[in-house]
Amino acid sequence: MTRTKKIVGAVALLLVAGIAALAVAISRNAPCGPSVPIAPGVATMKAIVHPCYGKADVLRYEDVAVPQPGDREVLVEVRAVALNPLDWHYLTGTPYVMRLDSGLGRPRSDRLGVDFAGVVAAVGPGVTRFKPGDEVLGSRFGAFAEYAVVAEDRALVPKPSRLSFEQAAAVPVAAITALQGLRDKGRVKAGDKVLINGASGGVGTFAVQIAKALGAEVTGVCSTRNVELVRSLGADHVIDYKQDDFTRGDRRYDVIIDNVGNHPLRAVRRVLEPDGTYVMIGGPKDDRWLGPVLGFLKAPLMSLVSSQRFEVLLAGMNAADLGVLNSMIEAGQVTPVIDRTYALQDIPAAIDYLETQRARGKVVAARP
Numbered sequence: 386m387t388r389t390k391k392i393v394g395a396v397a398l399l400l401v402a403g404i405a406a407l408a409v410a411i412s413r414n415a416p417c418g419p420s421v422p423i424a425p426g427v428a429t430m431k432a433i434v435h436p437c438y439g440k441a442d443v444l445r446y447e448d449v450a451v452p453q454p455g456d457r458e459v460l461v462e463v464r465a466v467a468l469n470p471l472d473w474h475y476l477t478g479t480p481y482v483m484r485l486d487s488g489l490g491r492p493r494s495d496r497l498g499v500d501f502a503g504v505v506a507a508v509g510p511g512v513t514r515f516k517p518g519d520e521v522l523g524s525r526f527g528a529f530a531e532y533a534v535v536a537e538d539r540a541l542v543p544k545p546s547r548l549s550f551e552q553a554a555a556v557p558v559a560a561i562t563a564l565q566g567l568r569d570k571g572r573v574k575a576g577d578k579v580l581i582n583g584a585s586g587g588v589g590t591f592a593v594q595i596a597k598a599l600g601a602e603v604t605g606v607c608s609t610r611n612v613e614l615v616r617s618l619g620a621d622h623v624i625d626y627k628q629d630d631f632t633r634g635d636r637r638y639d640v641i642i643d644n645v646g647n648h649p650l651r652a653v654r655r656v657l658e659p660d661g662t663y664v665m666i667g668g669p670k671d672d673r674w675l676g677p678v679l680g681f682l683k684a685p686l687m688s689l690v691s692s693q694r695f696e697v698l699l700a701g702m703n704a705a706d707l708g709v710l711n712s713m714i715e716a717g718q719v720t721p722v723i724d725r726t727y728a729l730q731d732i733p734a735a736i737d738y739l740e741t742q743r744a745r746g747k748v749v750a751a752r753p
């Protein structure tokens with residue numbers, strides 16, 4: 386063997402060994418450790434924690450320290466929280482690629498949940514927008530707890546008076562995703578023909594109502610049992626995917642909002658107007674390594690070879706968009722759809738239910 390061949394062989398071997406080591410490191414689940422001890426005299430609250438990656442059975446409902454609001458921070462007594470597929474991804478640490486951020490082996494943070502609604506319990510120095518007793522909604526990592534601390538300039542807004550705490554908690558992630566998908570990525574304008582694939586889930590039920598509020602002609606795609614629900618939200622047309630495949634129909638759309646990602650992009654192209662826009666929001670989660678990431682990579686590539694736009698949304702939580710949604714809610718244009726309400730300590734069962742991907746609207750959990 387020549388010297389060059391030996392060097393190339395050694396480099397290839399090192400590369401394979403490196404990739405194998407990375408694959409093992411990234412997919413390894415460290416065992417669940419003991420609970421974090423709490424110093425004597427520290428005020429405690431109940432929270433949902435997951436000291437390791439796994440299914441809902443690794444979740445614990447246990448005592449943790451009550452967070453204290455610092456400068457320009459608000460302490461919220463949480464009355465209700467909402468679940469999102471995001472929580473399931475953080476719980477399981479899948480797709481594995483996300484562990485580069487959420488933690489290798491075990492989660493960097495053992496707390497879970499994002500969406501909440503509640504009452505301001507205390508404010509830190511310098512807070513001007515909120516005072517104790519205000520009813521609020523917002524998003525904050527670790528929201529599955531009796532209290533949450535949020536910076537006043539982050540995703541925190543007054544709760545619309547016409548919503549219960551359960552309805553208010555349902556808003557942040559799902560409604561902001563629908564709004565940003567339609568308005569920012571889809572650039573929907575009055576008169577546009579908009580199709581929403583996955584119209585009966587958490588994001589979809591908001592998307593149908595927001596698209597109508599933006600003046601679009603809306604087609605919702607759902608299964609037979611949800612046809613009436615989607616119609617009741619204002620959809621002009623409903624396609625029952627058990628009977629018909631929207632990618633084989635005659636109708637063309639200006640914007641397609643895809644919460645499911647179950648059709649190849651080449652099939653979706655066929656029913657998109659030549660200058661239409663496809664917005665990928667959700668994708669199949671069966672691939673434990675990359676999840677929807679592959680689909681997210683394919684969409685921009687498709688844009689390169691097409692007059693149609695293929696966009697990917699990564700929703701960003703912010704107070705301005707929660708304010709826009711509050712206006713739509715106060716105007717009666719948007720009302721959260723609640724499927725089931727669990728008790729806070731029953732969040733493991735709520736996560737199991739959400740994982741079935743059969744939720745009709747939002748799944749929430751509330752304190753008694």
Ligand SMILES: NC(=O)c1ccc[n+]([C@@H]2O[C@H](COP(=O)([O-])OP(=O)(O)OC[C@H]3O[C@@H](n4cnc5c(N)ncnc54)[C@H](OP(=O)(O)O)[C@@H]3O)[C@@H](O)[C@H]2O)c1
Pocket residue numbers: 469470471558559562582583584585586587588589606607608609610611626644645647665666667668698699700701739742743744745746
């Ligand atoms: N990109 C982002 O920033 C972002 C933000 C939020 C969520 N997401 C993703 O968006 C997706 C949807 O989230 P979600 O909160 O709406 O989830 P969800 O509430 O769990 O969605 C459940 C709904 O999906 C419907 N569905 C399942 N299979 C379907 C199919 N083949 N065709 C049409 N509808 C189908 C179900 O209706 P049937 O029972 O009638 O089938 C059910 O109503 C998830 O993948 C989530 O991870 C992404």
